[in-house]
Amino acid sequence: MVVEKEKCTGCYACVNICPKNCIHMEEDENGAIYPVIDKTKCVECNLCKKICPSINKVKTYYPKECFAMYGKNSELIKKSTSGGIATILAKNIIKKDGVVYGASFENNEKGLVQTIRIDNEKEIEKLQGSKYVHSYINKTYSMAKEDLENKKLVLFIGTPCQIAGLKSFLRKEYDNLYTVDLICHGVPPQRYLKDEIKDLTDENIDGISFRSKEGFILKLYKDSKIVKQISKEESIYYYGFLESLFYRENCYQCLYAKPERCSDITIGDFWGLDKEAEIYKSKKEGISVVLPISEKGSNLLDELIAEFNFEERPVQEAVNGNSQLQHPSKKPRNYCKLKKLYLKGGLHRIKQNVFKKRKIKQKLKNNKLVYYIYKKVKEK
């Protein structure tokens, strides 16, 4: 182990930095991945510990400004989760002959969802849309370093812990690097999502979508056709993701769930947007919150301003409306129990337990007095 299990984000910085290539990731009994060091090859240089972002904290900065934003090109943002900001930034970097790193649904031996490198506009589609699961970085930090050293313009998009991992791995600033982090709720291990997919279809799917303009619906695709779709209430995976039931341990003590950020630009959904804001009146859904953190980030957004509809808002409005900018997701009281249930009978057992409780709670809710007593008892 490089760092205590509860703190490890599975960012792959150690895997990428090891000069002897003796660190690889392995799944634990619940499918979450952690680094394993091959002691027979390790020369104890301790580089892995020196650059681990969970041991040596990366610098974070308070946002310079805050914008409510969405892309003007409705076709382009159709497949995006929120306002399509990530896609517009990616397109711009590719246009300038740069490369973009982001998460894609790959479904191969290296993982279900992985961070990949793209260098052409056709592939941007692969990155579009949030994949609500832990995305594997694999060797992309090393690839990005090579691109940076070769003077390529690089845009790296990921969760804040992945951006922190990249920065720790690089150990120096690059003028040709732009980083964008997502406001992040937490990530379940890929195995949970694999189980859910297996339960829903026998097809070897090649696409996934968690959100569309219709709402929070998990859709599985094969050859661009939907083979199965399920709502967030019916899918135990999606329900568990939204209710923070089975994230990686570290997500419940996330170092980046605060207003101060480690990237050039932070993007997310503008949950707390004032309904009186002009932009809200013109479009109620799919409005992103965009927080420029560095000068470089501000300049990149300025360059692209003609492509966005936007309105400046107070930073505090974004913070107040988005709990992930205040504190990490709360670990459920039955977290350990759910893990044990998974070991006994997989996602099915979790589903039985969680959905049964939800049903009881719903029944109680229908009787206001009984529900009030139930809540008081639970608070104790």
Ligand SMILES: Cc1cc2nc3c(=O)[nH]c(=O)nc-3n(C[C@H](O)[C@H](O)[C@H](O)COP(=O)(O)OP(=O)(O)OC[C@H]3O[C@@H](n4cnc5c(N)ncnc54)[C@H](O)[C@@H]3O)c2cc1C
């Ligand atoms: C696991 C996860 C949890 C999130 N939780 C919140 C939240 O609590 N509050 C909130 O406001 N927003 C959250 N978001 C962000 C939100 O879903 C949108 O991605 C964001 O608003 C940007 O939308 P967009 O339309 O600009 O880009 P999108 O089209 O959604 O694409 C955004 C970029 O995200 C990258 N990406 C997609 N999936 C992953 C992944 N699993 N890991 C790393 N990078 C990925 C892609 O490379 C793409 O470039 C979360 C995103 C993820 C992936």
